[in-house]
Amino acid sequence: MSSMTCINNSYEKLSIRLKMTLKIDNRCDINNRKILPTSTVGRGKTVSIKSKPSFETWSDQYVSLYLGNSLEFYNVWTPPTVIVSDGAYGILGFEGDTSDHLGLPDWYEQHIKAWSKYALPETTLWFWNSEIGWAAVHPILEKYGWRYQNCNIWNKGKAHIAGNVNTQKIRRFPVVSEVCVQYTFEVKIDGLILKQWLKKEWQRTGLPLKKANEACGVRDAAVRKYLDQGHLWYYPPPEMFILLQEYANKFGAPEGRPYFSLDGKSPCSKKKWSKMRAKFKCPHGFTNIWDRNPTNGKERIKSPNGKAAHLNQKPLDLMELIIESSSSVGDVIWEPFGGLFSASLAATQIKRHAFAAEIDSTYFQLGVERFTTNFQGQKLF
Numbered sequence: 001m002s003s004m005t006c007i008n009n010s011y012e013k014l015s016i017r018l019k020m021t022l023k024i025d026n027r028c029d030i031n032n033r034k035i036l037p038t039s040t041v042g043r044g045k046t047v048s049i050k051s052k053p054s055f056e057t058w059s060d061q062y063v064s065l066y067l068g069n070s071l072e073f074y075n076v077w078t079p080p081t082v083i084v085s086d087g088a089y090g091i092l093g094f095e096g097d098t099s100d101h102l103g104l105p106d107w108y109e110q111h112i113k114a115w116s117k118y119a120l121p122e123t124t125l126w127f128w129n130s131e132i133g134w135a136a137v138h139p140i141l142e143k144y145g146w147r148y149q150n151c152n153i154w155n156k157g158k159a160h161i162a163g164n165v166n167t168q169k170i171r172r173f174p175v176v177s178e179v180c181v182q183y184t185f186e187v188k189i190d191g192l193i194l195k196q197w198l199k200k201e202w203q204r205t206g207l208p209l210k211k212a213n214e215a216c217g218v219r220d221a222a223v224r225k226y227l228d229q230g231h232l233w234y235y236p237p238p239e240m241f242i243l244l245q246e247y248a249n250k251f252g253a254p255e256g257r258p259y260f261s262l263d264g265k266s267p268c269s270k271k272k273w274s275k276m277r278a279k280f281k282c283p284h285g286f287t288n289i290w291d292r293n294p295t296n297g298k299e300r301i302k303s304p305n306g307k308a309a310h311l312n313q314k315p316l317d318l319m320e321l322i323i324e325s326s327s328s329v330g331d332v333i334w335e336p337f338g339g340l341f342s343a344s345l346a347a348t349q350i351k352r353h354a355f356a357a358e359i360d361s362t363y364f365q366l367g368v369e370r371f372t373t374n375f376q377g378q379k380l381f
């Protein structure tokens with residue numbers, strides 16, 4: 001290689017590295033105008049408690065609430081069966097929210113990365129946002145292994161606008177909805193997604209594919225469903241998985257045993273296999289459209305001037321719906337962007353354990369107060 005090629009190569013490498021370093025600051029839109037970072041100044045709170053709380057965590061038998069940035073707590077929380085994310089919407093809804101959806105992917109990325117690090121094969125993520133906010137963040141969720149399952153629409157109805165919208169001025173239909181999108185975590189074993197791993201394990205046995213049908217006592221459903229590599233693939237229910245696993249370990253080539261093992265030492269048990277995918281049980285009569293008035297009345301936490309204390313307080317019944325359908329009694333729920341801790345409150349009411357954080361000390365204090373009628377901390381107002 002000539003010295004000139006060498007210099008050119010090093011120059012190219014340096015310039016690529018520089019461009020990568022400067023990537024965040026140099027982004028431009030399609031007209032080559034520099035994209036400025038979005039504003040993060042909140043729209044003003046209706047209440048601000050000046051005194052700091054005398055404690056930074058509050059817990060009881062079911063719940064642990066932390067004051068501070070959730071990024072600092074994920075590593076001490078027990079891994080979750082459910083994550084309820086209700087963070088930035090790109091509407092300046094709270095101090096730190098962005099002013100539009102373009103800032104949301106960056107806002108969420110570190111959190112999403114951490115959720116993937118601590119997720120279990122059975123973890124479900126419920127991602128609340130506006131339609132455009134979710135659309136902007138979806139590629140980041142995909143990037144870190146979250147698989148889209150369903151988009152649920154919270155229809156707040158006309159009560160949400162109550163004649164306050166001038167449609168000539170906004171020049172669009174008034175928005176009365178939010179989305180709550182269900183994601184599950186893509187499980188990998190030895191770097192393979194489940195359907196690939198199942199087929200690879202069967203192939204390792206040296207048995208013909210059709211023997212999988214014999215193993216499960218079916219005509220052709222095992223090969224057609226459980227070993228399929230396309231969209232027709234089904235997760236084998238635990239009782240079917242055990243039939244495949246036992247047959248493979250009894251009749252498969254002895255030198256390759258154990259087959260269908262997670263640790264390489266013993267075959268995966270029925271109980272362990274049942275935890276290899278997210279839980280979901282749809283309550284009777286529900287669809288993906290949730291007609292539910294905005295939070296109001298007694299449930300709405302108010303500041304002394306009678307205004308809603310938090311712009312984004314979510315209904316407890318919707319939180320209960322998503323948590324109950326995707327977890328069991330005793331499971332762990334994370335609420336990284338607590339606000340007034342609605343998901344955690346709903347979780348404890350149905351006997352789940354909740355871990356939550358809120359970065360703003362006013363919201364933290366008001367949120368903690370929801371958990372105790374005999375509040376032992378400082379007087380808030």
Ligand SMILES: C[S@@+](CC[C@H](N)C(=O)[O-])C[C@H]1O[C@@H](n2cnc3c(N)ncnc32)[C@H](O)[C@@H]1O
Nearest residue numbers: 069070086312313314337339340342357358359
């Ligand atoms: C949309 S609100 C959540 C409302 C909540 N679901 C409720 O029902 O009350 C988002 C909250 O996340 C908080 N927040 C933002 N970034 C945070 C972070 N990194 N760690 C903890 N809390 C955060 C904000 O202060 C805000 O109160």
